[in-house]
Amino acid sequence: MITLLTGGRVEQVDGLVVPAGEPVLGWERKPHGWCRGEACIPAFRAAEAETPEGVDLVRFAGLLSRPVVLDREEGVLAIGEPAELAVDHAPGFALDLPQGGRFELSALRGSKVALVFWASWCGCRYDIPAWDALHRELSAAGGFTLVSVSLDRDPADAAPWIADVAHPALIDAEGVVAELYNIVNVPTVVWVDEEGRIARPQDTMTATDTFRSMNNLSAEAATAALRRWVLADEPGLTAEEARAHLRLPTEEERTARLHARVAAWLFRRGRTAAARRHLDAAAALAPHDVSIRRGLMPLDGVDPFGEAYFELRAELEAAGVPIYRPLPDWQAPSASS
Structure with a gap:
């Protein structure tokens, strides 16, 4: 388990990969890419963070230009806000x-x-x-x-x-x-x-x-x-x-x-x-x-x-x-x- 710190929230997540089909940091998978409201990440770009098991949290945060600090030893991941x-x-x-x-x-x-x-x-x-x-x-x-x-x-x-x-x-x-x-x-x-x-x-x-x-x-x-x-x-x-x-x-x-x-x-x-x-x-x-x-x-x-x-x-x-x-x-x- 990893403790995820983001947006003032503390969540427990089962590893660094979000299972396929689940939202990621408030974004949802659509046929043409990942979307949040009217904003979308094209599928060809999102592919950088997608794996057969799901979506890599750290890579996905990078697509959003959100900074990341990961401490594997302590089991905690912090994801910053968009600039x-x-x-x-x-x-x-x-x-x-x-x-x-x-x-x-x-x-x-x-x-x-x-x-x-x-x-x-x-x-x-x-x-x-x-x-x-x-x-x-x-x-x-x-x-x-x-x-x-x-x-x-x-x-x-x-x-x-x-x-x-x-x-x-x-x-x-x-x-x-x-x-x-x-x-x-x-x-x-x-x-x-x-x-x-x-x-x-x-x-x-x-x-x-x-x-x-x-x-x-x-x-x-x-x-x-x-x-x-x-x-x-x-x-x-x-x-x-x-x-x-x-x-x-x-x-x-x-x-x-x-x-x-x-x-x-x-x-x-x-x-x-x-x-x-x-x-x-x-x-x-x-x-x-x-x-x-x-x-x-x-x-x-x-x-x-x-x-x-x-x-x-x-x-x-x-x-x-x-x-x-x-x-x-x-x-x-x-x-x-």
């Missing part, structure tokens, strides 16, 4: 709400959305009440929803910080939404407009100045920009500017996130040595991805606010890698505007 990040198409996703029910980004089409990525292992957890107050204020005007997305690997770590909020508060424990939006650290905010387009790509934003001495970010500028976007319908960035500053993931980053997903799965089961092997692989592929390296510290029994984090900061600063990634100052509104 769909683009200004003209904010990737859709669905997650269970901690309070019950299910959230789907597509349900908010027709209104503006601010995706606020945070984690309990970041000081930005203290901004959640301020973000929630902004949601209450701006959603009252209509046509706006703020959605917070915790990157905590253990939902229990995020739960106390979102217990009494009014906005949809999600926990991306498997890192699927972070993968879709290429989030490498928190706090990061992405604006999605009424048509489902990315109006402002991954931007380091705060809702309070609690840690301004460390991050040199202006909460006043960030919240003023958000108010103008919602209330005055100011675009903030042109489509060309948004496209120029959208950080698309590299293949190394996509694979690193799968190693992190496998590491989290192994840590939760006490298989620490194997988990650290995948954590090391992720760090080697994407050393700048703080959401992976710091985000896995709690599962490894490491204090994410302690010496290990400051060593990580020093490593990145020495390499010239920014901890925070705000959009250029010329794009940010001044505090007086």
Whole structure:
């Protein structure tokens, strides 16, 4: 048996070959090829993954341009998401709400959305009440929803910080939404407009100045920009500017996130040595991805606010890698505007 990690789901599959006639990763065999909705893989291409016994999962994922990490020794296979990040198409996703029910980004089409990525292992957890107050204020005007997305690997770590909020508060424990939006650290905010387009790509934003001495970010500028976007319908960035500053993931980053997903799965089961092997692989592929390296510290029994984090900061600063990634100052509104 193989444990399959894909799309935030954990499934047990009987080996790496899916028996003939069964769906594969949501795709079904038709006479002319494999199809999902209106999209199809022609039969001649699909033949690369087909065997007399069925369909090879790893090869089929390759046909879909979805990265794969396979650990045969531990019996786990992780398959990543399609590379769909683009200004003209904010990737859709669905997650269970901690309070019950299910959230789907597509349900908010027709209104503006601010995706606020945070984690309990970041000081930005203290901004959640301020973000929630902004949601209450701006959603009252209509046509706006703020959605917070915790990157905590253990939902229990995020739960106390979102217990009494009014906005949809999600926990991306498997890192699927972070993968879709290429989030490498928190706090990061992405604006999605009424048509489902990315109006402002991954931007380091705060809702309070609690840690301004460390991050040199202006909460006043960030919240003023958000108010103008919602209330005055100011675009903030042109489509060309948004496209120029959208950080698309590299293949190394996509694979690193799968190693992190496998590491989290192994840590939760006490298989620490194997988990650290995948954590090391992720760090080697994407050393700048703080959401992976710091985000896995709690599962490894490491204090994410302690010496290990400051060593990580020093490593990145020495390499010239920014901890925070705000959009250029010329794009940010001044505090007086």
